[in-house]
Amino acid sequence: MSIEQYGWNQSWSSKWSQIESNNNEDKGLVPGRIVGDFGSKFRVMTEAGEIWGELAGKLRFELSHSGGYPAIGDWVALTLLDAGDHAIVHCVVPRHSVISRQAAGNVTAEQIIAANVDTLFLVSALNDDYNVRRMERYLIMAWNSGASPVILLTKADLCLDSERKIAEMERVAPGVAVHAVSALEDNGRDSLMPYIGKGQTVALTGSSGCGKSTLVNWLCGKPVQRTQDVREGDSRGRHTTTHRELFVMPAGGIIVDTPGMRELQLWNDDGGLDLAFGDIILLASGCRFSDCRHEQEEGCAVLEAVRTGELEEKRILNYRRTQRELLYQSVKEEKAKRKNVSQSKVTASRSGRKGWRKEIEEL
Template sequence: MNKLMQYGWSANWDQAWSKEDRGLHNPGRITADFGQKYKVMTEEGEIWGEMSGKMKHALQSGGAYPAVGDWVELQRLEGEERGIIHGVMERKTSISRQKAGMKSAQEQLIAANVDILFLVTSLNDDYNPRRMERYLIMAWNSGVNPVILLSKADLCDDADLKAAEMELIAPGVPVHVVSALENMGKEMVTAYLKDGVTVALTGSSGCGKSTIVNWIAESASQKTQDIREGDSRGRHTTTHRELFLLPQGGLMVDTPGMRELQLYDDDGGLEQVFTDIEAIAEGCRFADCRHEDEADCAVRQAVENGELDEKRLQNYRKTQRELMFQMKKEARAQRKMNRMDRSVKEPVRRKSSYWNKRMHDEG
């Protein structure tokens, strides 16, 4: 099989490639992201890639940098095992979050062109349905199909109850209980891994993502660490994002664990995750009801009647406020960028007007 086809190249990508004048460039897929350097799979094999100076300059004014899973335009350097990345093909899907520690809204791309996103949470003290709701919003916003994996089932006595709880907060989303230690649920996971299909894993630190990669790949390609017994928290085992070709077909992206998931934007994910609350809210007296202390609030009534979990409503309101704040930050950042553009262009316009007038007077 063609090397690129193993890594997800298809007739659709071929058609998209042929629509543009790519010159002497060739397609390649980013398999690992090390910041300034990337590993890129080509028809001849894997090589190192770096962005061209022109591409770096263009990205300084905005836009997401290349990510694992991206298809890129690559110029291979003759006689060397490296190449220059000149562009990124339009992404089919993109998994992103708000970049941590930034005052302005900035997108951090986690992986691109992913078909299925495994949302992993371990069945120990780290188990948290409210966190899973946030991961689901990220998945739906990204345009990928989410699948929930409840890992480390060997550490839990009520795995079935927790699976049922997850099914309630994620209607229609597959939920699988797995244990790499006891080889439980492997056939359910591998059913998603087909030729050309890209699957990514995400979750908090220590939830078992790297263990799942090794378990599925039947290798020790990813390092793992034990979690702390005191609080079931793990350390970052995976330090970079990497895409693996699996022996049974399909591709898997492992990503570093997240201490905290900050959502970047909302493209209908909030409404899709909280469909129950959105449906109940249609019965509120006021269309802009915040479900706090307004009169005739159907959502608050549902909580009082025991039809809706109070914690789920709290998370809905918290996430809604967070997304609105992110939108405001993004709008402020855009206004600032527009002002900077004007401040640069204005002296140029004044200088141009001066010379035009002088040439006219001297003429």
């Protein structure tokens, strides 16, 4: 396969020209796209075929302080080793979209789920996995990423009132397309194909057991991903997909499967909160006070909409909770940045002292 089949186009060629012009040393750089993310190593598609890649030591050091490690979907600049089956990654070509979240654990760090995605399928199954409030969080992540969100309600064959749930999702996601599909009954495929045209990249995200891997197999027309049943008691899934992987579809589209999320901690906000809760922002324009917090202020148009039933109370509660969460996250990010800058200065100072001592010894 050629890299054009993996999305390489004139736009990426222009960015690559800039990479080459900035490269002062002749390293024989070639472009490649990360098609498999296995943690410390990657599978990369190049014109020479699919090979293993790992980070150059200099790049690994730089990223240990700044974050932004290469991710599935990234285009990277690399050098092929003599054997031809391995490569060294030297830099990431500037991205046009980044889907990320706060990494699990106590460390404040960004975890990139996928890069250079055109459309993000937000997947929720029409069983006990169905959760409107969780979808609101996924929408914030999607709007912040630069990719276009589309909501997919899977396992429609298990639901007797899918039309009602479609309408419910459309109310909380105005302007976002919502599709109910069933891979088991081969129903709804045609409605998804316009998003997966030749050279277009689509990623799937959602909780474990929502049917992402089944969707990938269904859309690709063959079993490229392993699947397993969910637990009958609570419809919760097992982590069938353990790493991120990119596939080229028969029609030329590109699809990225990702491991299921037990929870979604938002990384930051670049306008996604207002887009995901656009109805509340529109109502807020009618509040008496411009700094209204929509809690107990007089003349609050949002609270009036809740009182009359125009706005669901759970939605405004989730908006407030998410707003507080993002504010707290931004404070943590700022502290982490200051800490990284401080550590970088210490490292640079130590490196400088070592160089000075070496010069003295050589004298």
